[in-house]
Amino acid sequence: MHRISNTPVRALAVSAAGLLALTGCADRQNDDETADFPSEDITVVVPYDAGGASDLAARTLVGELEDELDASIVVENRSGGAGSVGLDHLAGQDADGYTLGYLPVETVMLGHQGYDIDPSDYEPLGQIVSVPATIAVPADSEYETLEDLLAAAEDEELSVANSGTGSIWHAATSALNEEAGTQLDPVPFDGGAPAVTAAVGGQVDAVVAGVSETATAAEDDQLRVLAVLDDERADAMPDVPTAEEQGHDVSIGGWGAIGAPEGLPDDVREALVDAISSAADSEEFVETIESSGNIAVNVGPEEFQPFYEEENARFESLFSE
Amino acid sequence: MTATPESADGTDDAGSRRAASAGTPSPGRDLLAPAAGLLAGAGVVALAGTIEIPDIDGQFSPRWWPQVSGAAVMLFSLAAGARALIVGADEAPAAPERGGVRRIVLALGAVLIYGALWQFFDFRLVTVLLVAALVAIGGGRGWSGLVVFPVITTTVLWLLFSVLLRVPV
Amino acid sequence: MSAVAEGLGALADPTVLLCILVGALAGMLVGAFPGITATMSVALASAFTLTMDPIPGLAVLLTIYVAANFGDRVPAILVNTPGTPASISTTFDGYPMAKQGKAGIALTTSAFSAAFGTFGGLLVLIFAAIPLSRMALSFGPAEMFALVVFGLTMVVGVSGSNLLKGLAAAAFGLVLSTVGRDPITGAERMTFGVLELSDGLPFIAVIIGLFGIADVFDQMLTHHAGTATAIKNLGRWMPNRSERRRMRKPALIGTGIGAVVGALPAAGGDIAGITSWSASRRLSKTPGEYGHGSMEGLTAGDSASNATLGPSVSTTLALGVPGDSVMAVVIGSLVIWGFDPGPGLFASQPDLVYTIAGIMALATVLTLFLSLLRMRGVSKLLELPPHYLWTVVIVFCLVGTFAVNNSVVDVAVMLVAGVVGLFMRRLGFPAAPVVLGLILGELAEANLRRALEIGGVSEILTSPIALAFLVVAVASVTLPPALRRLRRSRRRDRRPVS
Structure with a gap:
C-alpha cells in the first residue's frame, strides 16, 4: 500500500520532480554522478487512459521495477490522439532516465497516419508484452475456417469490425487483404469491446482483435476464432491454428515496450535495461499479463531495436497504399 | 447555465433586487x-470545407456531417431572427452591473498568468497567489480573505490532487 | 436459493465491510469534486485492489463507482457544475432549487432518488441480466443510430422558452461533436493541428465550462457589490408527505428508463438522465415547473442516471465486454482474479453475481446515510460570500479539469467553453441542447456511417428496432403539437368530432 499512503515528504519530492521535469530546467544532465541512478523519483508516461490494457501492463511492470531499482515510480496517464499526445510529451522530456514511457505498437504507426510522431525520438529499453491479432466470426457463422472466410471475401465485401480507424487491428485487416487478395471491409468501432460485441451480435461478418479481447467470448461459444495472426499458436487458445498453418503468411499484432527519450547516458541505460529485464521476468508480472490473455515477453533492446525498425518500415509501406 | 433561458435571468432569484434591474427587452438585442448564430454557422461551414478528404472510398465524406450541422445552426438562427421580428423579443437576462465585465476580464487574466507562472514555480506557491488574486477581484479584502483562505484552499487542493491522486501538478 | 445465501454470506466478512466503508468515503470525496471521475479513482484503486482477495477488492471498486455517482450531484445542485455527464440533468432543476433557497431539500431529494434508482437497477442485475444482455446484443450500429436520433428529439424538452434557439444550440453541439479525427476515415476535422483535440473535444471540460464556469462568470457580471446574494436559507431538509407522493411517478419513470438505457453498451447515465427528465416532464401535470426548480424533474433525472449502474454491470458481466471505462477496469480485475466474465458466469458462479449486487446495495445504503449526514456541512458552501464561492468554483474546476488527463489543453477548452457559455446565456441560447448535441452527435454520425458501411441504407430500414425508434422519434416531435392544435380547435368548436 505504500504507493498511496505517501508521506508528505515524498509527495513533495514528487511534485518538485514533476515541476523540474516540466520546466526542463533540471540540472540533472550536468550531474556526472549517474552511478547513483536512480536518486530521484521516476515517471513512466502511459499514452492511454488509466485502466486499459496498456496501463495495466505498465503499472504491473512498474510495481516490480520499483523493487528492482529501489526507487519510487509514478505512472502518468496522458491519453489522447490515439496515443500521440503521451508519446509527444515523452519525446520532449530530458533523456536522463527519470522519465520513461510505455511504447505501444502505435509508436511506429502514428507517424505514417499524419501524426507528428517519429519512432527515432525514442530509445526502446525492452519489449514486455505481445498481443497477437486474431480473426473471429460469430458462433453461428457459416464460415468454419479462415479459408472459408477468405474464399467468400474474394467475391463479395465482408464487413470486419476493428477497434478504430488506424488501429493495429485495422492494419491487420488490410494486411490480410493484401496477402490473400480479398475484400474484407474494415469497419472501425470506438474501441475493442464494441467491435467484439458487434461480432457477437452478428452485426458484422467478422472481427479482428487481440487475443485477450476474443478469448473470453470464444470460451463462452459466442465467437469462433478462425486464426491467430502470429508465428505461434496462442496459449490462451491452443486449438486455434495460426494463419500460416492455413496457408496465409500473415503475422501482425500489438506489442508494448518500455522506452525513454532518445539519448540516455550509457550507464543509466544499462541500469534500466537490466532492471526492466528482471521485472519482465518476475512471476508477478508474467502471471498478471498471461491471466489477462496477453503474452508476457522479455526482449532486450539489441534484439528489439531491429524489429522496431522493421515494423516502422512495414507500416510505412502498408499505410502508403 | 441551466436548461432554460428564463432561469438565467432574475425572475427566479432569491431576492427581488435582480428582477428590478433586469434589462429591458429590445429588438436590437434580440437580433444580436x-x-x-448565423456567423458561427457560416464559420463552421467554411471550416468544414477545408477538411482534407482522405483517399479512402466510402459513402460519406468526412465534411458532410460538419457542413450539415453548420447549415442547421444558420437555418435555426435565421428562424429565431424571424421569430424575434414577428413575435417580439424574449425576456432579457439581468443587466450587467458596473464593473462586471472588468471582473471577468481580470479573473481570466489572473488564470492565464497563473498558467504561465505554474510552468516555473511550485504549484502551491502560485495557487495561493491565484486564489488571493481571485478573492481580491471578487471584492474580498483583509487577512482572512487574502491569506488564510488561499492557504486553506491550496492545502486542500494539494492534499487531494497531488498527495492522494498523484496528479503531476 | 443457496447461491443467494452463499453470495450474500460473503459480505458478512468484516474486511469486506471495512472495504465498503473505505470505498464509500473515497468515492463520495472524489465525486464531489468536478473533474475527478469515477473512472480515474477506480483505475487508481485497482492498482491496490489487484493485490487483495477478489471480494474485498470488488467491494472497494464497486463502492467507489456507486459513491462517486452520488457525490457527483452535490456540485451540480449547489454551484451548477456537473462533475460528470451523468449529472447534467441534475442541474436542470437542482440548481434552480438551490437558488430559490431550497438547497437542503434538493440535496435530500436527489440522494433519495439516486438510492431508489440504484436499487431499481440492482433488481435488473439480479433478475434480468441474461435476457437484458441479449437485448443489448441486438443493438448494432443501425439500432444505435436510431436510438440516438430518438435521443436528439429531447432537444425540444430542454430548449426552454425559445425552441428555435434551442435547436440552433443543439446544432452547434453537433458541430462540436465533429472536432477530432473522423471516426471512419480518420481525417482530421477542425483540430487546428492540436494533437490533444484529435480524439475530440474533452467532454468533461466542455460541460464544466458551459455550466459551472459560465454561471460564475454570469454572477460576476451581474452581481451588485454591497448586496449579499449568498443563500443563507437552505430551507427544509425532508420532503413532506405530499411532496413524497409527487416524487413517486417520476422516480418510477426514471428507474424504468435508466434500467433499459443502462443495459445498452455505449449509453449511460447522461442519456438516461436527460431522457427521463424529458419523458417525465411530458407526463407531468405541471410540466411548466420543469427547469425552474421542480422536485419531480430532479427526481426523474437522478433516479434514471443511477438506475443505469446495475444494468450496466449486468451487461458487462453477461457479455464479458465492458460497457464503460469503470467496467473495463472491473472486467480486467475479474479476469486477473481468475473469473471468467461472460454468459457462462451466471451459470457457473451465480453467487458472484449476488455478491456484486449485495456490495452495491450495501454501498448505496451506506452512501445514502453518509450523504444525508454530510450535506449540512457541504451546503455551508452556499453560505460563503460570493467572491469566495466564485474562487472555489474556478480553482477547483481548473485543477480538476487538469487532473482528468493531466492536460493543459483540457483546461484551455474549459475556459473557452466558459466564455462561450457566458455569451450564449447573455444571448438567450440554452446550454443543455449543446451538451445533448455533443454527446449524441458523435454517436449518431459514427453509427450511421458504420451502418452504411456494413450494409447500406437497408441495414437501417430492415431493422425492426431501428425503425421503431425512428417512428417514435418522428411521432414525439410531430404528435404533441398536432394534438394540442386538435384539442384547441375542439374547444373552440365546442363540438365533439367523431
Missing part, C-alpha cells in the same frame, strides 16, 4: 443572438 441570431446574427451571432
Whole structure:
C-alpha cells in the first residue's frame, strides 16, 4: 500500500520532480554522478487512459521495477490522439532516465497516419508484452475456417469490425487483404469491446482483435476464432491454428515496450535495461499479463531495436497504399 | 447555465433586487443572438470545407456531417431572427452591473498568468497567489480573505490532487 | 436459493465491510469534486485492489463507482457544475432549487432518488441480466443510430422558452461533436493541428465550462457589490408527505428508463438522465415547473442516471465486454482474479453475481446515510460570500479539469467553453441542447456511417428496432403539437368530432 499512503515528504519530492521535469530546467544532465541512478523519483508516461490494457501492463511492470531499482515510480496517464499526445510529451522530456514511457505498437504507426510522431525520438529499453491479432466470426457463422472466410471475401465485401480507424487491428485487416487478395471491409468501432460485441451480435461478418479481447467470448461459444495472426499458436487458445498453418503468411499484432527519450547516458541505460529485464521476468508480472490473455515477453533492446525498425518500415509501406 | 433561458435571468432569484434591474427587452438585442448564430454557422461551414478528404472510398465524406450541422445552426438562427421580428423579443437576462465585465476580464487574466507562472514555480506557491488574486477581484479584502483562505484552499487542493491522486501538478 | 445465501454470506466478512466503508468515503470525496471521475479513482484503486482477495477488492471498486455517482450531484445542485455527464440533468432543476433557497431539500431529494434508482437497477442485475444482455446484443450500429436520433428529439424538452434557439444550440453541439479525427476515415476535422483535440473535444471540460464556469462568470457580471446574494436559507431538509407522493411517478419513470438505457453498451447515465427528465416532464401535470426548480424533474433525472449502474454491470458481466471505462477496469480485475466474465458466469458462479449486487446495495445504503449526514456541512458552501464561492468554483474546476488527463489543453477548452457559455446565456441560447448535441452527435454520425458501411441504407430500414425508434422519434416531435392544435380547435368548436 505504500504507493498511496505517501508521506508528505515524498509527495513533495514528487511534485518538485514533476515541476523540474516540466520546466526542463533540471540540472540533472550536468550531474556526472549517474552511478547513483536512480536518486530521484521516476515517471513512466502511459499514452492511454488509466485502466486499459496498456496501463495495466505498465503499472504491473512498474510495481516490480520499483523493487528492482529501489526507487519510487509514478505512472502518468496522458491519453489522447490515439496515443500521440503521451508519446509527444515523452519525446520532449530530458533523456536522463527519470522519465520513461510505455511504447505501444502505435509508436511506429502514428507517424505514417499524419501524426507528428517519429519512432527515432525514442530509445526502446525492452519489449514486455505481445498481443497477437486474431480473426473471429460469430458462433453461428457459416464460415468454419479462415479459408472459408477468405474464399467468400474474394467475391463479395465482408464487413470486419476493428477497434478504430488506424488501429493495429485495422492494419491487420488490410494486411490480410493484401496477402490473400480479398475484400474484407474494415469497419472501425470506438474501441475493442464494441467491435467484439458487434461480432457477437452478428452485426458484422467478422472481427479482428487481440487475443485477450476474443478469448473470453470464444470460451463462452459466442465467437469462433478462425486464426491467430502470429508465428505461434496462442496459449490462451491452443486449438486455434495460426494463419500460416492455413496457408496465409500473415503475422501482425500489438506489442508494448518500455522506452525513454532518445539519448540516455550509457550507464543509466544499462541500469534500466537490466532492471526492466528482471521485472519482465518476475512471476508477478508474467502471471498478471498471461491471466489477462496477453503474452508476457522479455526482449532486450539489441534484439528489439531491429524489429522496431522493421515494423516502422512495414507500416510505412502498408499505410502508403 | 441551466436548461432554460428564463432561469438565467432574475425572475427566479432569491431576492427581488435582480428582477428590478433586469434589462429591458429590445429588438436590437434580440437580433444580436441570431446574427451571432448565423456567423458561427457560416464559420463552421467554411471550416468544414477545408477538411482534407482522405483517399479512402466510402459513402460519406468526412465534411458532410460538419457542413450539415453548420447549415442547421444558420437555418435555426435565421428562424429565431424571424421569430424575434414577428413575435417580439424574449425576456432579457439581468443587466450587467458596473464593473462586471472588468471582473471577468481580470479573473481570466489572473488564470492565464497563473498558467504561465505554474510552468516555473511550485504549484502551491502560485495557487495561493491565484486564489488571493481571485478573492481580491471578487471584492474580498483583509487577512482572512487574502491569506488564510488561499492557504486553506491550496492545502486542500494539494492534499487531494497531488498527495492522494498523484496528479503531476 | 443457496447461491443467494452463499453470495450474500460473503459480505458478512468484516474486511469486506471495512472495504465498503473505505470505498464509500473515497468515492463520495472524489465525486464531489468536478473533474475527478469515477473512472480515474477506480483505475487508481485497482492498482491496490489487484493485490487483495477478489471480494474485498470488488467491494472497494464497486463502492467507489456507486459513491462517486452520488457525490457527483452535490456540485451540480449547489454551484451548477456537473462533475460528470451523468449529472447534467441534475442541474436542470437542482440548481434552480438551490437558488430559490431550497438547497437542503434538493440535496435530500436527489440522494433519495439516486438510492431508489440504484436499487431499481440492482433488481435488473439480479433478475434480468441474461435476457437484458441479449437485448443489448441486438443493438448494432443501425439500432444505435436510431436510438440516438430518438435521443436528439429531447432537444425540444430542454430548449426552454425559445425552441428555435434551442435547436440552433443543439446544432452547434453537433458541430462540436465533429472536432477530432473522423471516426471512419480518420481525417482530421477542425483540430487546428492540436494533437490533444484529435480524439475530440474533452467532454468533461466542455460541460464544466458551459455550466459551472459560465454561471460564475454570469454572477460576476451581474452581481451588485454591497448586496449579499449568498443563500443563507437552505430551507427544509425532508420532503413532506405530499411532496413524497409527487416524487413517486417520476422516480418510477426514471428507474424504468435508466434500467433499459443502462443495459445498452455505449449509453449511460447522461442519456438516461436527460431522457427521463424529458419523458417525465411530458407526463407531468405541471410540466411548466420543469427547469425552474421542480422536485419531480430532479427526481426523474437522478433516479434514471443511477438506475443505469446495475444494468450496466449486468451487461458487462453477461457479455464479458465492458460497457464503460469503470467496467473495463472491473472486467480486467475479474479476469486477473481468475473469473471468467461472460454468459457462462451466471451459470457457473451465480453467487458472484449476488455478491456484486449485495456490495452495491450495501454501498448505496451506506452512501445514502453518509450523504444525508454530510450535506449540512457541504451546503455551508452556499453560505460563503460570493467572491469566495466564485474562487472555489474556478480553482477547483481548473485543477480538476487538469487532473482528468493531466492536460493543459483540457483546461484551455474549459475556459473557452466558459466564455462561450457566458455569451450564449447573455444571448438567450440554452446550454443543455449543446451538451445533448455533443454527446449524441458523435454517436449518431459514427453509427450511421458504420451502418452504411456494413450494409447500406437497408441495414437501417430492415431493422425492426431501428425503425421503431425512428417512428417514435418522428411521432414525439410531430404528435404533441398536432394534438394540442386538435384539442384547441375542439374547444373552440365546442363540438365533439367523431
